[in-house]
Amino acid sequence: MYDLGILLQIVFWGLYAGCIYILLATGLNLIFGVMKIVNFAHGEFLMIGAYVTATIFFLTGFNPYVIILLSMLALIGIGAVVERLCFRPILGTSKLNEIFLSIGLIYVFQNGAAMIWGDEWQSIKSPYAGITVPLGSLTIPLDYIIIMGVTAAILCGLYLFLKNTKTGREMRATSQNRKGAMLVGINVERMDILSFGIGCALAAAAGTLWVVSGQVFNPYMGSIPAIKAFAIIILGGLGSIPGAIIGGLLYGIAENGAAYFLGGVWKDAISFIILIIVLVIRPTGLFGESGE
Amino acid sequence: MKYSALFIIILFIAALFVGCTQQAPVSEQPQEIKIGVIASLTGPASNVGKNMWQSAQVAADEINANGGVLFKGSKVPIRLIVGDDESTQQGGQKAATQLITSDKVDLLVGGYSSAVTSSYEQTVAEYKVPFVVTGASSPIITHRTDIDTSYIFHHCPTTDSYGMYTTTFIDQVIRSAVNKKIGAAADRPFRLGLIYQDTAFGKGVQTAVNDTITKNNLNIQLVSQQSFKMGESDFRTPLTSIKAAKPDAVYIAAFPNEGAPLISQARRDIGLNTIFLSVENNDNAQFYKDLGQYGEGSIIESRFSPYTAPAGALADSQSKFKNSYNARFGAFPDMMGASTYEGVYIAAKAVENAGTTDKATVRQALIDLNMPQVIEAMNGGTISFSKDFRESQFDLWMEQLAYNQTIGESRPTIVWPDNLKVTDFVLPDWYQPGSP
Numbered sequence: 001m002y003d004l005g006i007l008l009q010i011v012f013w014g015l016y017a018g019c020i021y022i023l024l025a026t027g028l029n030l031i032f033g034v035m036k037i038v039n040f041a042h043g044e045f046l047m048i049g050a051y052v053t054a055t056i057f058f059l060t061g062f063n064p065y066v067i068i069l070l071s072m073l074a075l076i077g078i079g080a081v082v083e084r085l086c087f088r089p090i091l092g093t094s095k096l097n098e099i100f101l102s103i104g105l106i107y108v109f110q111n112g113a114a115m116i117w118g119d120e121w122q123s124i125k126s127p128y129a130g131i132t133v134p135l136g137s138l139t140i141p142l143d144y145i146i147i148m149g150v151t152a153a154i155l156c157g158l159y160l161f162l163k164n165t166k167t168g169r170e171m172r173a174t175s176q177n178r179k180g181a182m183l184v185g186i187n188v189e190r191m192d193i194l195s196f197g198i199g200c201a202l203a204a205a206a207g208t209l210w211v212v213s214g215q216v217f218n219p220y221m222g223s224i225p226a227i228k229a230f231a232i233i234i235l236g237g238l239g240s241i242p243g244a245i246i247g248g249l250l251y252g253i254a255e256n257g258a259a260y261f262l263g264g265v266w267k268d269a270i271s272f273i274i275l276i277i278v279l280v281i282r283p284t285g286l287f288g289e290s291g292e
Numbered sequence: 293m294k295y296s297a298l299f300i301i302i303l304f305i306a307a308l309f310v311g312c313t314q315q316a317p318v319s320e321q322p323q324e325i326k327i328g329v330i331a332s333l334t335g336p337a338s339n340v341g342k343n344m345w346q347s348a349q350v351a352a353d354e355i356n357a358n359g360g361v362l363f364k365g366s367k368v369p370i371r372l373i374v375g376d377d378e379s380t381q382q383g384g385q386k387a388a389t390q391l392i393t394s395d396k397v398d399l400l401v402g403g404y405s406s407a408v409t410s411s412y413e414q415t416v417a418e419y420k421v422p423f424v425v426t427g428a429s430s431p432i433i434t435h436r437t438d439i440d441t442s443y444i445f446h447h448c449p450t451t452d453s454y455g456m457y458t459t460t461f462i463d464q465v466i467r468s469a470v471n472k473k474i475g476a477a478a479d480r481p482f483r484l485g486l487i488y489q490d491t492a493f494g495k496g497v498q499t500a501v502n503d504t505i506t507k508n509n510l511n512i513q514l515v516s517q518q519s520f521k522m523g524e525s526d527f528r529t530p531l532t533s534i535k536a537a538k539p540d541a542v543y544i545a546a547f548p549n550e551g552a553p554l555i556s557q558a559r560r561d562i563g564l565n566t567i568f569l570s571v572e573n574n575d576n577a578q579f580y581k582d583l584g585q586y587g588e589g590s591i592i593e594s595r596f597s598p599y600t601a602p603a604g605a606l607a608d609s610q611s612k613f614k615n616s617y618n619a620r621f622g623a624f625p626d627m628m629g630a631s632t633y634e635g636v637y638i639a640a641k642a643v644e645n646a647g648t649t650d651k652a653t654v655r656q657a658l659i660d661l662n663m664p665q666v667i668e669a670m671n672g673g674t675i676s677f678s679k680d681f682r683e684s685q686f687d688l689w690m691e692q693l694a695y696n697q698t699i700g701e702s703r704p705t706i707v708w709p710d711n712l713k714v715t716d717f718v719l720p721d722w723y724q725p726g727s728p
Contacts, residue, residue, distance in 0.1 A: 218549075265521055
């Protein structure tokens with residue numbers, strides 16, 4: 001009844017969308033895991049990452065896939081400043097403080113970006129636009145294969161960092177038990193600033209891949225992806241990075257499947273329908289553990 | 293003595309009141325005409341919104357440079373007050389309420405996005421403020437019956453009119469060109485794909501296309517109809533569906549920030565090498581910039597373009613407007629800017645004809661309006677509003693884009709109708725028709 005080639009194509013677009021969500025949700029989850037804060041302004045870091053990449057691209061003409069590293073570095077710095085000035089003073093107070101602070105930051109970042117870059121939509125062109133690669137019955141634009149490769153490389157790098165470095169192990173320890181980490185001499189405030197910076201860098205990577213793929217961007221682009229990233233980490237399990245990866249892919253494929261089978265207006269709704277179903281069946285999310 | 297003093301005080305107060313009353317006629321000569329301009333200065337539609345607001349300023353400057361609006365023998369300047377609808381319904385309601393109740397404007401001009409504009413029409417109706425809508429194109433703007441729209445006038449083509457116009461162009465021009473290219477019989481049904489924003493605007497275009505095909509018994513088959521939510525930037529899945537339906541052409545009902553990535557993704561990612569037809573609001577400088585080489589061969593239904601103009605008397609007035617705008621803002625105005633520029637002239641003329649800022653009288657002046665066209669081609673060469681739904685009637689045209697490698701952008705040329713066209717419509721070499 002349905003053409004297999006078309007269904008595979010839809011799954012492929014879902015995987016591409018999933019890559020953006022994975023990077024955004026993994027960063028959010030890393031921050032939540034270590035600091036236990038709710039940052040609704042996380043999508044704004046995706047937006048700033050997109051603008052940093054685009055600005056460097058317009059100024060230098062460098063390959064945007066190379067600029068992604070500069071954008072991530074810039075966002076580590078911006079994230080560290082935001083953590084130090086905004087979140088650290090209210091850490092451990094009330095969740096309401098975190099929520100309202102992060103909502104306030106959304107407006108600050110959006111208006112700040114509009115002041116610096118203007119609030120009109122923009123786009124950039126990938127140097128590989130127009131190059132396609134045959135992949136079985138599909139013909140895939142090269143950019144999307146690179147995007148998936150870059151996402152996989154970033155996730156592998158993050159995994160190796162968390163697993164094999166002393167700082168990574170300290171970060172995981174802080175995530176598992178903050179007081180215990182303090183008792184064994186881990187500087188948890190350093191872990192906070194690092195996790196926030198890395199989380200923002202992952203958002204910057206997501207923003208860069210967003211613009212390279214030919215999607216337009218403006219200062220307001222981050223709000224909806226941020227809401228979806230929250231839904232993904234709740235779906236995957238709070239604090240679980242594998243959960244964020246599986247959740248992101250699931251969302252990407254579900255959204256595109258819904259757009260194909262039910263129509264474009266169901267694209268956003270389907271994600272939240274899945275979230276409700278999963279939470280009813282398994283309240284801790286797919287990979288979450290009770291008590292998290 | 294006591295009563296005499298009281299009597300004198302009462303007389304004095306009464307005299308004051310009389311004095312106030314006698315001064316009333318003097319206050320009928322206002323110091324300025326306040327026109328509220330509702331535009332999307334922030335949010336996703338800010339590119340178009342700024343164009344509208346800046347175009348309104350150009351018009352007001354021109355009118356004020358000539359002394360202002362002729363008002364009972366003397367000239368009164370115009371003052372524009374902008375209301376930012378923030379590209380949202382809530383923002384629109386806030387802007388309209390502020391302009392009407394706090395700034396106390398005499399008229400309103402502007403309004404972009406049918407969904408946003410229709411959200412604050414209730415406020416306009418309640419306060420009975422004449423409103424010249426210059427950006428929202430759904431016919432519901434003046435056709436809806438749930439509120440009193442009698443103070444609302446529509447100065448931009450509706451989805452009904454340009455949907456019908458574009459479908460007619462497809463039938464009369466593209467269909468025969470495709471049949472000729474593939475050597476098909478003249479009665480081969482033309483395969484049209486449609487992708488539309490899931491709002492009153494997009495659905496209005498969908499309805500217009502379907503109605504035009506049905507009413508005129510056109511040999512056009514709608515092979516795929518896909519929708520997307522407003523502000524979407526990833527169109528790959530609906531485009532994959534459309535490609536699977538093997539269309540001969542695809543009609544897009546989208547805003548410029550959606551239309552440019554949509555066509556780019558279709559050509560670059562999906563390999564949908566067909567003719568794309570865009571709605572007039574895409575005739576916008578940023579649209580051309582974003583589209584780059586992927587604009588080659590595509591079509592825009594239009595009535596004002598930053599980069600072309602029909603030959604004739606209007607070319608000079610359009611050129612003057614574009615130059616004034618460019619000199620002040622360093623960019624080119626778009627179509628919504630053009631109709632908003634005219635909207636300010638319409639508002640000024642209505643007040644002049646009314647001889648008062650009384651809103652009911654100004655409304656009647658708008659109903660009776662019959663002024664020469666300004667920069668856009670109007671039916672019969674005059675701007676007037678239809679008696680039933682208060683809509684002005686435009687002369688439209690179709691442009692085809694050609695890629696200019698030197699500037700890295702596509703540029704339009706008018707290809708239809710015959711009395712305006714500069715060149716003929718051509719199918720590009722890379723064009724791939726749908727199923728034979």
